[in-house]
Amino acid sequence: MLEVKNVSKSYRSNTVLTDVSFHLEQGECLGLIGESGSGKSTIAKLILALDRSDSGQIIVNNVDFSQLKGRELRKARRHVQVVFQDPSASLNPKLPVWKSVIEPLENYPEASPSFLKEVRNEKRKMAEILFEKAGLQSGLLDRYPHQLSGGQRQRVAIARGISLQPNLLIFDEPTSNLDVSIQAQILNLLKDLKSEINMSYLFISHDIATVQYISERIAVLKEGRLVDLFKTKDLFSADRHPYTKELIDAALE
Numbered sequence: 001m002l003e004v005k006n007v008s009k010s011y012r013s014n015t016v017l018t019d020v021s022f023h024l025e026q027g028e029c030l031g032l033i034g035e036s037g038s039g040k041s042t043i044a045k046l047i048l049a050l051d052r053s054d055s056g057q058i059i060v061n062n063v064d065f066s067q068l069k070g071r072e073l074r075k076a077r078r079h080v081q082v083v084f085q086d087p088s089a090s091l092n093p094k095l096p097v098w099k100s101v102i103e104p105l106e107n108y109p110e111a112s113p114s115f116l117k118e119v120r121n122e123k124r125k126m127a128e129i130l131f132e133k134a135g136l137q138s139g140l141l142d143r144y145p146h147q148l149s150g151g152q153r154q155r156v157a158i159a160r161g162i163s164l165q166p167n168l169l170i171f172d173e174p175t176s177n178l179d180v181s182i183q184a185q186i187l188n189l190l191k192d193l194k195s196e197i198n199m200s201y202l203f204i205s206h207d208i209a210t211v212q213y214i215s216e217r218i219a220v221l222k223e224g225r226l227v228d229l230f231k232t233k234d235l236f237s238a239d240r241h242p243y244t245k246e247l248i249d250a251a252l253e
């Protein structure tokens with residue numbers, strides 16, 4: 001459902017991505033790991049069409065995003081959503097959180113997620129269903145972002161991220177700011193949602209353990225090049241790229 005083909009990107013003289021290729025199957029989670037500055041977020045930005053690659057293609061459901069403009073791009077964008085490390089990025093501090101959760105549904109009136117079919121014109125009901133899916137109690141609907149814990153805020157961002165029933169949900173370090181026990185709860189929630197709603201995930205993290213837990217395959221980025229790509233069960237296999245082994249050793253330390 002996603003194909004990244006020979007993508008390169010530079011900012012002025014700084015080469016950030018070089019000839020990156022990978023694909024993602026429907027319903028699959030691909031983990032993307034690499035050190036800070038290796039280009040992980042840039043890949044996310046390009047897939048979200050927030051920026052353009054210098055060369056290569058990004059194909060979502062057989063549509064080449066790099067060729068789309070204007071209305072066509074806007075229409076295609078609803079199939080790809082994102083959850084960032086900092087949920088504040090997608091939550092308006094001046095709105096009760098239930099309104100932020102249904103905002104994408106207001107922006108795309110043509111979207112009709114299967115789990116909201118019965119209530120598509122009832123804003124509050126849609127928010128209630130999305131809250132329930134994200135494991136949030138309905139008593140929190142009218143809170144403002146600053147009145148929630150970090151874990152609750154991230155659940156709100158997840159509720160918003162799934163609201164349009166996207167084909168692809170990109171996570172950029174979604175649990176890095178959370179305590180370990182909350183991280184585990186959020187990862188379990190994401191696993192459940194993926195099979196329930198049949199979405200594909202691109203899960204960006206610098207933490208191998210997190211990526212190992214949630215992903216079926218793992219891609220390794222080093223200085224803007226994809227150096228390794230393998231099934232998660234082969235993480236400790238002898239033929240891993242030396243750089244992957246370095247990352248594993250560093251994590252074990």
Ligand SMILES: Nc1ncnc2c1ncn2[C@@H]1O[C@H](COP(=O)(O)OP(=O)(O)OP(=O)(O)O)[C@@H](O)[C@H]1O
Nearest residue numbers: 011014016034035036037038039040041042043206
């Ligand atoms: N809009 C931009 N203009 C100029 N340089 C940029 C821009 N966006 C990213 N870069 C540069 O691209 C490189 C890769 O950044 P990117 O954020 O993709 O890495 P990352 O692997 O996600 O790092 P981190 O884990 O720290 O978020 C960095 O050197 C960064 O400074």
